[in-house]
Amino acid sequence: MKKPIELTVNDELMQVEVEPQTTLLELIRDGLHLTGTKEGCGMGDCGTCIVLVDGKPVNSCLMLAADARGRSVTTIEGLAKGAELHPLQQSFIDQGAVQCGFCSPAMILSAKALLDEDPHPTEETIKRALSGVLCRCGSYKKIIAAVQAASPKES
Ligand code: FES
Ligand code: FES
The missing domain is CATH 1.10.150.120 ([2Fe-2S]-binding domain)
Incomplete structure (x- = not known):
């Protein structure tokens, strides 16, 4: 059953509903359509799904979305400032x-x-x-x- 969580993604505070088994990667790509984050192996080996959680790199395929409650997630879409690249x-x-x-x-x-x-x-x-x-x-x-x-x- 879906449960609401609040988290910050790319400096935007948001509320989303997630299944207990939804990974952070699934939330980012399928739920939020931030497809800059890539899925390679889906099991913690390749690192292509890395995002920053409270500033630290995390394999988002291994983290449950529910565990991102109250935390700050940065994806590649959050780096540029308008037209100015990081x-x-x-x-x-x-x-x-x-x-x-x-x-x-x-x-x-x-x-x-x-x-x-x-x-x-x-x-x-x-x-x-x-x-x-x-x-x-x-x-x-x-x-x-x-x-x-x-x-x-x-x-
Ligand atoms: S998709 Fe390979 S480590 Fe997450
Ligand atoms: S996997 Fe193609 S540039 Fe690194």
């Missing part, structure tokens, strides 16, 4: 880090969580932060370069 999105384009693009939302959100905590990460730290996302196109080198280029310059 610096990470722009950097992925500039560095040619997007091939098919299937992993890009999860890569960018994982990188955002990292840069929010550590604005000047080492290459090793970037690799570790992105290690939960598989890129079937093998674009890892350019993805890491894009994250490095997007980290704020020290003054």
Whole structure:
């Protein structure tokens, strides 16, 4: 039986009704039609479904929507400000880090969580932060370069 929950998605407070078994991924894609979040394996292995929950990367296929009650969810649709892309999105384009693009939302959100905590990460730290996302196109080198280029310059 569906139950109402309140949560914030991309800075918008909303009330939705979810079945107890509905995953956060199903709510995001099927309920809210935010299809930038991708479903790959559906079982926690590929990381393409990663969104930020209270700023931390989470495999949304493994989290129940009901457990997002009262929490703040950020999807890739929440990053741009109007027509202005987030610096990470722009950097992925500039560095040619997007091939098919299937992993890009999860890569960018994982990188955002990292840069929010550590604005000047080492290459090793970037690799570790992105290690939960598989890129079937093998674009890892350019993805890491894009994250490095997007980290704020020290003054
Ligand atoms: S779809 Fe969630 S980890 Fe693969
Ligand atoms: S760019 Fe195709 S899966 Fe990463």
